[in-house]
Amino acid sequence: MKPTKEQDILKESIALMETKLARKLILANKKSVSKNEEIEINSKDLILVNNELGLQYKERGILTAELILANKNLAFQYEEKEKRASELVIANIELAYQNEEKEKRASELAIANHELVFQNEEKEKRAVELIIANKELAFQKLEKDIRSSELIVANKKLIFKSQEREIRKAELKILNRDLKIAEENQKEYVRGLEEMMFMTSHRVRQPIANIIGFSNILDQSINSPDDLKKAIASIKESALTLDAFTRELTTFICKLGRKGNNKKGK
Template sequence: MNMENRKEELIIANAKLAFQNQEKEEKAAELVIANKELLFQNQEKKKRATELIISNKELASQNQEKRNRAAELILANKELDFQNQEKQNRATELITANKVLALQNQEKQNRADELIIANKKLDFQNQEKKDRAAELLIANIELAFQNQEKEKRAAELIIANKELLFQNKEKEKRAAELVIADKELASQNQEKEDRAAELFIANIELAYQNQEKENRAAELIVANKELLFQNKEKENRAAELVIANKELASQNQEKEKRAAELVIANKELLFQYKEKVKRAQELLNANIELKKAQEYQKEYILGIEKVIFMTSHKVRQPIANILGLSELLDLSKDSKLEITQTLDYIKTSAQSLDVLTKELNAYIIELRQKAKNMLL
């Protein structure tokens, strides 16, 4: 009875052992399948990490290009500032020259004898101003061309940003493809579980290999731990890549802001350029008015000279006659008839003086009218 009981216990123990071995074989098979899946997933992750590295290098290259273009824009802005400073200096020189001209005009009014020489100097200075005004116009045309170049570069920056957005959309599509691939892996896992159920029957025949499989299972457990550690490292690196991509996106936003600031600065430069054109036009108008004033001065001085001539010659003669006849009357002891003739001469001289005075007055009125017309 004891032997039969022991045999039954051994049979039960063997059945349990066979069942345990079968479970171990199933688990070992599942571990082998899981290891293969992990290797496949690791290869996919390596491929995706490589793709991310390549895309990051492309982004870095594009960012470098944007930095170079921004540096070129900054250099162009500095050149524009320098040219604007040169134009301001020339405008200051023009204002100073105009003040000098005004002072010279004041001196010309006091020095009528030196008018001809001063007018020649003034014509030469006006020619110099015309040349400078022409230089200002040429510089303004160059400034407009440089502004157009800046607008083109800003447009290139906008196109580069659009390309970056397109690449980001491509990455999102790849992430969606990864999600789909994960779903496919889950489906494959389900199929593998079904196959594992089929392998359950085949594992009964492999009971005698349990010891070796247990050793191999232990090795596989160690390898799985190493794979898990490597997967965690890869996930950490992928997280770092995501953070780096976010930082790149933030830098791109900062560059867009700087590009917008550069556009605003270009608009301000255009406004300043227009103001300078207006001031140059005002200076040209002032020079034209100055020429008119100089022509008026010439006419006025010629009129004054004519008035002086009339005063010193034509008006002086009847006055001298009157004075001479008056002295003759004082010294004369002639008859009444001679005195009457002398008074007639005086009257004739006075009438002649009156006519000359009226002519002189009419000429002065005409001279004033000409001055008003010239100033208008």
């Protein structure tokens, strides 16, 4: 350990006192040698000096003990200072590290601020774009509403047209049904006409042919009243057959006419 200024001052004061005492002893010895007579006189002074030296030695011991204590105290303080110095070094290193971290954070904050400024600018741009987009969406919504109203009108027209088509389909079904019925009636009418023609060509012509034949017999070969009676009876029978068929044909023609009238009414 290095001595402090206080220790140096104490040592110098002690050295000065020792030198003073040594000088006094030297002078005293010289006086005792040169002046034996004065020994007795000066013995008292020497006793006083010795007493003073004893006191000084005692003081010196006290000072030495105090110096030892002061040195111990100084050593303790020096150790404390070294500890504090090491702690200060560590604290300085920590502060330097913290300053570096602060600088890094400051640079990061600066970068983050630039980034925030850029983001704010981007947000403002996007806000403007969103406003424009919202206006565009509002315009598109208006157009959609107009188109939806037009579509509703068109749908109503389509529904009306589809209803008209359904009505027309129903009418066509009814017409087709009526046409089928009319075709059936026409076929029945044609069949009736064909049957009437068949009946006319067979059932009418047969009695007429019989009447003609019996008339020719009457003209040519009537020799007796019995033959005349037979011929007249045959003619009468053919006439009655022709009359019955004529009535039946009249009834058939009336029925066929009613079917025709029903067909026209429908």
